[in-house]
Amino acid sequence: SQTIHQWPATLVQPVGSPLSLECTVEGTSNPNLYWYRQAAGRGLQLLFYSVGIGQISSEVPQNLSASRPQDRQFILSSKKLLLSDSGFYLCAWSPPDREGYGYTFGSGTRLTVV
Amino acid sequence: KNQVEQSPQSLIILEGKNCTLQCNYTVSPFSNLRWYKQDTGRGPVSLTIMTFSENTKSNGRYTATLDADTKQSSLHITASQLSDSASYICVVRGRKAAGNKLTFGGGTRVLVKP
Numbered sequence: 001s002q003t004i005h006q007w008p009a010t011l012v013q014p015v016g017s018p019l020s021l022e023c024t025v026e027g028t029s030n031p032n033l034y035w036y037r038q039a040a041g042r043g044l045q046l047l048f049y050s051v052g053i054g055q056i057s058s059e060v061p062q063n064l065s066a067s068r069p070q071d072r073q074f075i076l077s078s079k080k081l082l083l084s085d086s087g088f089y090l091c092a093w094s095p096p097d098r099e100g101y102g103y104t105f106g107s108g109t110r111l112t113v114v
Numbered sequence: 115k116n117q118v119e120q121s122p123q124s125l126i127i128l129e130g131k132n133c134t135l136q137c138n139y140t141v142s143p144f145s146n147l148r149w150y151k152q153d154t155g156r157g158p159v160s161l162t163i164m165t166f167s168e169n170t171k172s173n174g175r176y177t178a179t180l181d182a183d184t185k186q187s188s189l190h191i192t193a194s195q196l197s198d199s200a201s202y203i204c205v206v207r208g209r210k211a212a213g214n215k216l217t218f219g220g221g222t223r224v225l226v227k228p
Binding site: 092 | 150155157158159203216221
């Protein structure tokens with residue numbers, strides 16, 4: 001069965017510090033991978049998605065970047081965090097070329113920038 | 115512009131009672147609609163997925179309905195339990211013409227009281 005792992009669960013970082021959140025998927029090949037951010041009381045916003053190694057699409061201009069160094073690994077990074085980067089970050093995956101299939105989300109990372 | 119509106123924003127119900135959550139969308143052309151349950155501080159978990167041709171789908175005490183003509187969906191929770199306390203998110207996916215994108219509703223926060 002497929003599983004998705006996301007870590008850390010919580011993170012408190014000072015303004016200006018770097019960020020690295022990691023997400024890995026097991027039990028599948030060539031998944032579509034996504035990073036979402038959820039602000040308090042608001043809906044999920046798609047930040048990045050990837051359909052393959054090294055292929056990253058950005059949905060919104062921001063202070064963050066994403067990388068996919070391996071087929072089932074997706075990393076969210078920042079060189080210098082801003083206060084506005086605080087939020088709940090979710091990684092998700094879906095099978096390739098299956099339009100009707102549901103997305104599976106990771107357990108999330110609560111990032112607080114102080 | 116693709117939008118998904120959920121109502122109410124929040125509701126409180128007594129344990130054992132039923133409740134219905136609403137989702138209205140403008141995504142077109144439409145591919146499918148999902149309802150997710152998100153416990154506080156966790157990632158969303160899929161409850162139901164419905165395509166254009168499906169009018170109703172059940173998952174235990176959760177029953178989702180879809181009227182693709184009026185672009186409305188509902189999620190009915192029967193005999194609520196304390197563990198039903200969570201946010202419920204309606205997510206609509208557009209077809210390729212709409213960019214295969216997911217549009218998330220802001221969610222309905224449900225609190226079940228004993």
